[in-house]
Amino acid sequence: xKLVKVPGVNGLGKTKGTRxxxxxxxxxxxxxLELDNGNLEEQIIKIYDxxxxxxxxxxxxxxxxxDHSISxxxxxxxxxxxxxxxxxxxxxxxxxxxxxxxPTHEEWLRALVEQGVNGEDILLIGARKIExxxxxxxxxxxxxxxxxxxxxxxxxxxxxxxxxxxxxxEVYVSFDVDVFDARIVKATGYPVKEGFDEEEIMNLLGVIxxxxxxxxxxxxxxxxxxxxxKHVAETISVAKKVLDKFEGMRK
Ligand SMILES: [Mn+2]
Numbered sequence: 169x170k171l172v173k174v175p176g177v178n179g180l181g182k183t184k185g186t187r188x189x190x191x192x193x194x195x196x197x198x199x200x201l202e203l204d205n206g207n208l209e210e211q212i213i214k215i216y217d218x219x220x221x222x223x224x225x226x227x228x229x230x231x232x233x234x235d236h237s238i239s240x241x242x243x244x245x246x247x248x249x250x251x252x253x254x255x256x257x258x259x260x261x262x263x264x265x266x267x268x269x270x271p272t273h274e275e276w277l278r279a280l281v282e283q284g285v286n287g288e289d290i291l292l293i294g295a296r297k298i299e300x301x302x303x304x305x306x307x308x309x310x311x312x313x314x315x316x317x318x319x320x321x322x323x324x325x326x327x328x329x330x331x332x333x334x335x336x337x338e339v340y341v342s343f344d345v346d347v348f349d350a351r352i353v354k355a356t357g358y359p360v361k362e363g364f365d366e367e368e369i370m371n372l373l374g375v376i377x378x379x380x381x382x383x384x385x386x387x388x389x390x391x392x393x394x395x396x397x398k399h400v401a402e403t404i405s406v407a408k409k410v411l412d413k414f415e416g417m418r419k
Contacts, residue, residue: 169228169415172218173200174387176211176238179273183235183357185394190232192393192404193411197232208270216241223249223384228418230411233389235357236263239342240276242387247285250384252337255290256330256376258369259344260360262295264302264309273390278305287311291333293319293372294347297360319368330375339379341386341414345407355395355403366406370413377417386414 173190177183187205190197201218203211219242222229231242236259247253257263257277267279281287287310294316298306306313312333319326346356349363364372376383388411391403 169230169418170198170222172229172231173197174215174231174234174238176203176215176234177205178208178237178270179235183273185392186233186235186390189391189393193232193407212241212270216245219245228383229385230414231387233387236273236344236389237271237276238389239387240271240279243280243340246340250338253289253340254334254337255340255342257290257292257342258294258347260294260346260363261297262292262302262306264305281309294364296362316362316364323371327371327375330372334376334379339383341376343386343388343410344390345403346390348406353403353406354399355392356390357392373413380418383417
């Protein structure tokens, strides 16, 4: 596994605290991208080029953000390279607001679909804070979903649905820490209650680990250091468990 630090932010100033959380999570990166967060156009190109190069090599890559806007160029590189690619997104928010020219962390997923990625190749897990216009887009987009309630009330069926989704093609996982319940992950910009607990997430990630060498990469985003130290420490320790799980996936 290769670990890449992607200190990209594009959250209209509200996600600056996510820039360097990777330094608290990982002691050594295989690569650190040098990004000027004031130049969004260049930031997107640099992230795309780096992701494109990593996907060329047959090794699992984990990109550590940053906010969720980094997943836009990474996912574009992924879908450009892998025609049959499937992306699993863990997020409390669907990130489907109408996109800006340089998509922010609130609309990166919609930008991807509007630019031609097939919604049916995306599975969104845990979304529970959905704006009206996002709901409309979601319904028309073909994006598949698994909700927290589905997992809680019929775990076996939810795991089957996930397993079926990733049963063929290359797989990429985008993981926004706010998919966890707001009591578990507090150091993030927009925590949402009624989210997953750790065991539920580990069950879902366990299914993803079954795909082995078809799993090409993952990202981990939206831990925000601009919160009380205690909350940051707790959130980092939860994020570390997710990273450890990624790490075990292709061994
Ligand atoms: Mn997100």
